[in-house]
Amino acid sequence: MNVLTPIAAVPSASFIAPPGPIEQVRYACALGALTSVIAIEGAIPITHCGPGCASKQFHALSGISGYQGGEFHVPSTNIGNKEVIFGGADRLDELIASTLKIMEAELYVVQSGCIPGLVGDDVDNVVRSYQRRGVPIVFAETLGYRGNNFTGHETVVKAILEQYVAKQPAAPKRAGLVNVWSLLPYQNPFWRGDLTEIRRLLEGIGLEVNILFGPASAGLAEWRAVPSAEFNLVLSPWLGLSTARDLEAAYGQPTLHIPALPVGARQTAAFLRAVGDHAGIARSKVDTFVAAEERTYYRYLRDFAHFYSGCTSQYRLPSEVNVVADSAYALAVSKFLVGDLGLNPGVIVVTENPPDSERDGIVAAFRDLAPGIDGEPLFETDGHRAHAVIRAHDRIGELPIVFGSTWEANIAAEIGAPLVEVSYPVTDEVVLNRAYVGYRGALQLIERTYTTVVRQSTEENPEAAAS
Structure with missing residues (x-):
């Protein structure tokens, strides 16, 4: 397998990097991929970085992304001036030895930050000395100045696959087993609930699933089974493609x-049929599961239609959707609200600064949000600039709604739009296992959306809402 080199962001024609600092940045640095390790049951990250880097990355991604919480016990070298001058390899060696004595894990993942990269610490050699002794430990170079936590995540995943999974005893292929590469843990506030629902859907049509991250995963047992899978499912515009x-x-x-x-x-029926066909599952089996799910789904939707058709005079029901999110959720939310609920696409901003090599594919994915309606994503990492585009958008006759982060509160208020928080950072929501994917997730998304609409309408005009 090829080792992934972290990809530096290269501007495309639709993205011009701001000349100075980015305002309201929507991601962490590559070291933030330590949350991807935390999301694997049985794995512990060990960070070789400056003081406070690890804790700041975790609390930024967990704390202000729906207050997700999580087990944060991350050993760190916390290197300073001495290590900058004389090197920090010895200190890392000390830390690894101490960690092995104190903390039990099935796998240790050493991640290096900016300072070791700048001073040239030979972290790889330190880690290899432990690997030669049979310690389950891998090394991922997650230098903050080389990428964000999306590219850092891919670096960590590749390190685990190449240095740990590839060294496991060979096992035969297992019919019906699929590896799922999808949402970025912790960056997406709903990753735990979404991955749980994705697993439920795939198991519902008869597949066995390596979901790999979060409470729905069996942890490292699933990672060791990765080579035995029949195929890899990449359920994302681009994240996971390199791994697959x-x-x-x-x-x-x-x-x-x-x-x-x-x-x-x-979308869920089409997804399950596509996966079922690829896996060689009888269409009748897939259709039976789909029919049962749709029976329940449409019963709830029938009841929702009573509200939707009868309350247009009381509430300002939105007609245009504006989205500010990473590409995975920007695409998913747009396709559902435009294709299923009939809203018109407004401004769609993709925030994670994806690699230039993947941007054409992302743009193509936004075509055909609904028959004859294409979305036009704008790649923009700067919140101020994204808001300027939303502000300038011509929406004559449209009632807008914004799906974004807490940082979209001001622009939403400025254009008179309800705000539904679906992307990082989220500070006005506490998220445990909520999901927005699949049949069940769509119902929760409708609930959240129109609760927000009703609440804002009531606050703006209490008398009309009560009539």
Whole structure:
């Protein structure tokens, strides 16, 4: 397998990097991928970085992304001036030895930050000395100045696959087993609930699933089973594609790439049938599961239609959707609200600064949000600039709604739009296992959306709302 080199962001024609600092940045640095390790049951990150870097990254991604919480016990070298002058390899060696004595884990993942990269610490050699002794430990170079936590996540995943999974005893392929590469843990506030629902849907049509991250995963047992899978499912516009390509080269596993997370009956049925066909599952079996799910889904939707059709005079029901989110949720939310609920697409901002090589694919995924309606994503990492585009958008005759982060509160108020928080950072919501994907997730998204609409309408005009 090829080792992933972290990808520096290269501007495309639709993205011009701001000349100075980014205002309201929507991601962490590459070291923030330590949350991806925390999301794997049985794994512990060990960070070789400056003082406070690890704790700041965790609390930024967990605390202000729906107050998710999580187990944060991350050993760190917390290197300072002495290590900058004389090198910090010895200190890292000391820390690893102490960690092995104090903290039990099935896997240790050493991540280096900016300072070791700048001074040239040979972290790889330190880690290899432990690997030669049989310690389950890997090294990922997550230098903050080389990428964000999305590219850092891919670096960490590749390190685990190459230095840990590839060294496990060979195992035969297991019919019906699929590896799922999808949402970025902690960055997406709803990743735990979404991955749980994705697993439920895939198991519902008869597949066995390595979901790999979060409470729905069996932890490192699933990672060790990665080579045994029949195929890899990349359920994301781009995140995970590089990993799947490497696995295809290493183990001959084909890849099924479905860019859009399925939200609602239309997309989820199409998703399950596409996966079922790829896996060779009888269409009748898939259709039976889909029919049972849709029966429940449409019963709830029938009841919602009573509100929707009868309350247009009381509440300002939105007609235009504006989204500020990473590409996975920007695409999923847009396709559902435009394709299923009939809203018109407004401004769609993709915030995670994806690699230039993946941008054409992301743009293509936004075509055909609904028959004859295409979305036009804007790649923009700067909140001020994104808000300027939303502010300038011509919306004559449209009632807007904004799906974004807490930072969109002011622009939403400025254009008179309700705000539904779906992207990082989220400071006005506490998120445990809420999901917005699939059949069940779509119902929760409708609830959250129209509760927000009703609440704002009531606050603006209490008498009309009560009539």
